[in-house]
């Protein structure tokens with residue numbers, strides 16, 4: 502029984518922090534170990550984690566650590582506080598097993614979120630990836646400054662970073678991944694990391710890609726990322742495509758869940774093949790339309806090092822992490 506699916510999506514979303522706190526109090530337990538591995542000195546007890554956007558401010562890190570996640574990606578965090586986009590910003594379609602959103606990076610801002618991560622990391626070894634994005638008022642030619650500021654702010658507490666230039670809900674954001682812009686955008690980030698590394702241990706930086714890119718664009722982005730010594734990729738963000746949907750979501754905004762599955766898998770195939778001999782050194786996180794335990798295992802077989810979910814948490818519930826662990830150990 503999933504009573505939250507009877508509620509309007511926005512109300513269910515607003516009640517979810519409280520419900521998750523209660524759920525995790527009752528169902529708390531140690532992180533299940535399955536297919537554990539270590540990469541770049543980060544230890545993952547298992548391969549299934551929480552996708553960006555669920556816990557934008559790192560308010561619920563304790564919840565995730567109690568319900569079986571192998572790691573958590575918080576954010577997208579922006580440098581300064583910002584409100585969500587106006588109007589209706591989310592919807593769901595049970596018939597399509599899909600969510601629609603145009604949230605636009607609502608964030609408490611870096612200072613607040615920093616303390617949530619810092620406090621959590623003082624008492625937990627669960628890996629925390631910080632997903633970073635620009636404020637909507639920041640012009641694209643200055644966007645790198647927002648990302649550098651976020652890198653500097655979180656460097657002492659994050660296990661790794663995810664650079665989000667693939668959300669469809671911040672005007673012009675995806676242009677930063679265009680061939681003409683990407684190198685210019687990435688260079689200052691990697692320079693900032695080199696400077697931070699002089700005093701602190703190196704933190705991996707991953708790039709999150711859009712599922713709406715052509716294969717050649719994906720390959721170009723990978724090449725530019727490798728030249729800039731990025732450490733991996735998160736594949737993928739939500740899609741602008743409405744192909745095959747039963748529910749007529751608005752044309753703007755991103756769709757996630759089952760309808761995204763094919764595009765997310767295709768991106769994983771293209772990136773794995775294109776990385777070739779570099780693949781073993783890089784981290785690939787697959788996300789998008791992972792709705793069952795078998796989907797999780799399939800992504801790992803296809804070459805993903807880690808897998809994340811957002812929409813499955815809504816349609817399958819918070820027990821999904823332990824269900825996957827149980828099925829892996831029963832295999």
Ligand SMILES: Cc1cc2nc3c(=O)[nH]c(=O)nc-3n(C[C@H](O)[C@H](O)[C@H](O)COP(=O)(O)O)c2cc1C
Pocket residue numbers: 552553554555557576577591600601602604606632665668709737738739756757758759761788789790791809810811812813
């Ligand atoms: C309501 C909602 C909000 C999201 N917010 C973010 C975000 O802030 N940053 C981000 O990188 N991805 C965000 N995403 C995208 C997810 O991280 C993920 O890439 C996408 O939903 C595909 O995974 P899924 O099919 O398991 O949901 C959001 C997705 C949803 C549904």
